[in-house]
Amino acid sequence: MLKRKTAQLAIAALLSVCGSVARAEEHPEALWLRYPAISPDGGRIAFSYAGQIWTVAALGGKASPLTGSPWHATHPVWSPDGQSIAFAADRHGQDDVFIAPAGGGAIARLTYHSANDRPMSFTPDGKEVVFSSARLGDPKADATNAVYGLSGLYQRPYAVSAMGGRPRQLLPTTALNLTYGPDGRILYEDDPSIVENTWRKHHVSDASHDIWLYDPNTNHHEEITGYRGEDRDPIWSADGSQVYWLSERGGNFNVWRKGLDQSEPEQVTFHERWPVRFLSSASDGTLAYAWNGALWRLDPDAAEPVRITVTISQGSLYDTTSIRDVTGEVTQMAIAPGGREIAFVARGEIFATGWDSKVTRRITDTVAQERDPAFSADGRRLVYASEGSGSWDIYETSMNDGDEVDRFSAPVALNERALVKDDADLFAPAYDPEGKRIAYLRNRTELRVQDLQTGTSLIAQAGDRTYSYNDGDLALEWSPDGQARDGHVVTRYPLARWTKPSILLQNAGSYSDGSVFPMLYKKKGVGKIVGDRTPGTGTAVSDVPQLQAGLRYRVPELGFQLNDGTWFENSEIEPDILIHNDPNLVAEGRDPQLEAAVKAMLEQLK
Template sequence: MRKILFSLFAILLGVGQSFAQVTPKWIRYQTISPDGETIAFTYKGNLYTVATSGGDAKQITFHKAHDYMPVWSKDGKQLAFASDRYGNFDVFVMDALGGPATRLTYHSNDEQPFSFSADNKSVIFGAVRQDLATHRQFPASYQPELYRVPTTCGRVDQIFTIPAEYVQISKDGKTMVYHDKVGSENEWRKHHVSSVTRDLWTYDVDQDKHTMITSFKGEDRQPIFDDSEENLYYLSEESGNFNVHKLSIENPKETEQLTSFESFPVRFLSFGNGTLAFGYDGELYTMREGQEPKKVDVNIRTQPVDNNDNYISIKDGVQEMDVSPNGKEIAFVARGEVFVTSVDGSLTKRITDTPSQERFVSFTPDGKSLVYSSERDGKWNIYKTEIVRKEEPFFYASTLLKEEPVIEADTDSYIPKYSPDGKKLAYISGRRNLRVKELSSGKEIDLLTSDDLFTMSDGDQYFTWSPDSKWILMDWGKLLSNNEVLLLAADGSKRENLTESGYQDYNPKWVNEGKQMLWFSNRNGLKSYATSGRTEADVYSMFFTQEAYDKFNMSEEDHKLMKAIEEAQKAEKDEDKEEDKKD
C-alpha cells in the first residue's frame, strides 16, 4: 500500500491563565523536605516548591519536557527528578532552590528516582535495563531493577535484579524498605485484590536479606520511615480505599489506619520532621500523627509555555483503521478522534471533535456510514456518522455530516460490528456480554454473558462475522487463562469450541468465502504451561466443509483439471443460454 500522508489538524490545547490559581487540581508526586518546611511537587509537567503552610508556589523547572517525581536529598539541598528531555525519562539532579539540572542517566529506557543514599552521594532509581538471564519471564519489561548513580555523574551500578519500587534508606544506610512488583497490573488501578498486588519488604544490607512484612491480598505501597525508624508509614487499601497506615517493623502485624478518606485514593506519601504529606483528589494535604489532615492552599502564578492553539501531526499516532467496502477510503482513529482519508492520502477529514475518546471505528457494509464507540458522560456508547448530501460520495471530501446514537444504554457498549448483510449489529454490552441486535425489529439476543466472558480492559475482546452473516468467530476466555476459538450461531442456536487445545488459540479470520478459517496458536513450539513467560505462535487453518478441504489438498495437476472442467461447463451453459434466446 502506498504510504498515506495524513494532514495536520488543529486541536485546542487548553486556555492558559496568567492569573493565580488557588489550590489548582492535579498536583502530583508531592514530597516533603527532610526538615518538613517545604513540599516539592509536579504540576503540568514542571516542578514547584511551596511552604508546608501553603501560599505562593515557586516554579523551579521551566523546560518544555515533562518533569516529574521529585526526590529530596537527605540534607534537603538537592532534588532528583525524572524528565524526558532527551526522548525518554532520565534521572536529573538540581539545587532545591532552582537552577540548572544535571543529567545523571543516559539509558534508552525510562528511569524513576526513588531516594538519595544515606550519604547523599548517590541517587537510587528504578529502570528496566538488565534482567537476570535466569528470570523465568526473561525479559520482563514490566519488572524494573534497582540501580544507583553518583550525584556527580558516573558509572551506574545495579543494586537488585528484583523489582523494588519507592525504595527508602535508613539514616545509617543499613536498611532499605520498598514495595515489590510481581505483576503487570496498572499502577493506578483501584480496589485491586489478587496474588500480584504489591507488598512491603525490608532489606538488611549487611546480611543481604529481604524480609516480607505485609501480605494483605490488596495493595500495600510506598513505605517510609518515621523519625525513630522503628515504624513505617505506608499506603494501603485494607480499608477499601487507599489511606495512610502505620506499622511496627518489629511486629508488622500491628497496624494502624491514620486517615479515613472514602471518595478517592490517597497518593504520593512522604514524611519529614514529624509531618506527613500526600495527595488527595488532585490536591495537597499534610498531617501530623494524631491530628486531622489539612489541605494546603497553593497559589500557582504561571502562563502557558506554548500557544493555546497548535498544529499537531497525527501521522505517527494511528491506533486502528478500517478500509471502506469500495476500497477508496480509510477510516482511522488518532488521538481519540475519528478521521477518514483517501487511499492516496491527498485528502483527510476529521469526523469527530469531542473531548471524549472514540475507538473501534468501521464502515457499515454499504460504505455510507461510519460506526464507532465513544466514551461520553462516563460510559461507552455506540454512534454512527453519515454523509448528509447524497451528491457527496466520500467522507474525506464531504461538507455536511450527521451523527446519531445507535446504542445508548446504562452500561458500557462498544466494539460495534455490522453483519455483512447490514441487518444485524454485534457488540459488547456491559463489558462481558456479546450481544446481537436485529436492526429492523430491535430484537436483541446475548450469545455470551458475564458467566462466559472475562475482560481486563476496554476492547480486549475480539470477534468477526462470517460472510453469510449467520455465524461469529470469537476469541473466548472464560477465565484469565488460555483463549480458545469459539463458533457462535448469530441466532443463539449453537455454540462450539473449535480448538480445545489447552494452549493459546486466538485471532480467527474467515477465508475462502466462509468455508475455512485461519488463526494463531502456540500449541507447537515455544509455549507456556502456566499462562506466563514467552511463547511463539504459528498460523493454523480449519475447514468447515469437506469440499473446501478436498480442494485445498488437490495437487497442482488436479487443480488445473478442475478449473478446465469448470470453464468448459460454464462455456456450455453460456451456449445453451444463447440458443434459448434464438428460440
C-alpha cells in the same frame, strides 16, 4: 503507487489543533497533578504537571517551574537536606535521572543508559540518588531480554552519585518505590515482573504487588503485607515504627498503616471512587498524595486530609492554533467499506481521511479520550468508545440521511449521539451487517449486544467466561450474516467463520498457545490435524528474573478450561493423521508431515 499513497497519508495527518478563544481567568487552578513529593521539612511539594516539574508551598498557592518544555519530566525526589531535587526526563529519548537545585538553576544529567531510569529516593546521607531501571548490568542479558520481548520487566534498584559517576546495583532483587527509614532499613514494593497495566484497578491475583522490609545489615527481606490485591508506595512514619502505604483492600486505593510488629492494618484515608496515588511523607510525618486530579495533605495527628489549591501562571503557545504531524502517533484505525476512507485515532481523538485525499478531518474534539472506531456497513456511521462522561461509553457520529456525500473527511454535516451509557466501562463497539445492532464489551470481558431501534441490551457471553490480560486485547467481529452460529451471536475467532477446507499441522514443539489452538480446532471440527501429538501445555506463565545471563525459567500462573470442564494442560491432542518427521528424511530436504498434509488436502478438494 504504495509509497506515493503512504506519503499522501502522512501529509494528510498534519492536523490543526485549535485552542479556546475564551479568555481564561488570570490564574486558574491546575488539576491532574502527578507524582507529588513533599520536602523533608514539609514546607513545599514538588510535582509533575504538563510534562514539567513544579514546586508549590505545602499550603497551596502559585507553583514555580523547575524544568521547561518540550521534554517530559516526572518522578521528583527531594534530597534529605531539601536542597536538591532529582527527577526523570526524556531529554535524550528514554528517561534518564537528572538533578537540580530545589530553588531552580543548572540541571545536571546523572544516568546515560538506554533503559528508563526513574529516581525513587536519596540515600540517607544524600550522596547518592536511588533509581529503578530494567538494566541487568550485562549486555548479553539485556540482548536476551530484548529478543524475548522482556526488556523493561525487571526493575531493580541502582544508586548513582549525586555528583555524577558510574551507577552501582543496590539490590539484586526487583524493587519499586524504595525508601529509607530513620535507622537505615529499606521499605520497597516488590515487582512480580509480569506484563501488566500499571494503572489497572482492582487487580487481585498472586501477581499483585506487596510491601517488603529489607535490612542492609543482615541482608534479610521480610514481607510486610500479604493482601492478594494491590499494595503500593510504602513510606515510613516519622519515628520509623510504622509503615504507610496505598492499598485497595478497602475497595479503592487509599492510605493504610500498620506497625512493623505485624499488627493489623488500619485505614487512614477514605476517598471514594477514584484511587489515591503517589504517596510521600515529610520528616515530621506529614503526608502528601494525589486524588481526583488534585494534591492533598494530611498533617500529623489530623483527622481529615485537606485539598491543596495550586495555580499555574505560566503561559503556553500551545493554546494557539498549531500544525502537528501525528503520523507516528496513530494508535488505531478502521477502514470504511470499499476502502474509500479510513478513521484513525491519534492523541486520543478520532480523525478521518481518504486514501486519495489530502484532507484530514477531525471527528471528535473533546478533552477526554476516544478509541475503538468502527464503520457501519454503508460507511455513513462511525461508532467508537469515549470517556467524555467520566466513564467509557459508546458514541456514534453519523452523516445526514439526505446528504449525497458519503465520506466523513468531506465537508458534510455530522451528528454525534450517545448509543450506550453505563456506569461500567464500555469498549470495542461493532455494528452488525445491517447496522441495527452493535456488540460491545462491558468492563472488558462481558460481551453484550444492543438493539439500536428498541434500546434493549442482552448478554451474549458472561464476563466470567472471558479473560482480558491486557487492555484492548479482545476484539469483536460479527459473522457475515449477523446471526447466531454455534450458540454465539458474535465471534472473535476465525474458527467460527472459516468455511473453506483446511489442514492443521502440529508437532511435539506445539506448546502453550500452540497446543491451545489445535484443541479448539479439533473441538470445532474445522478440519483434520496432521503431525505429532501435542504435549498439552495450555497455561499462562510468568518469567522469573534471570539467575545469570541467558538463563531464565517460567512459572505457570493460570490454567484454562473448555466449556465442558476439560483442562488444556496435560490434554494431548491426537492428530487425525499421525506422522513423525524422520530426521534422515528431513536431512534430505523432505518434510513428511507437510507431504501428508498436502495429500490429505488434495483428497478433500476432490
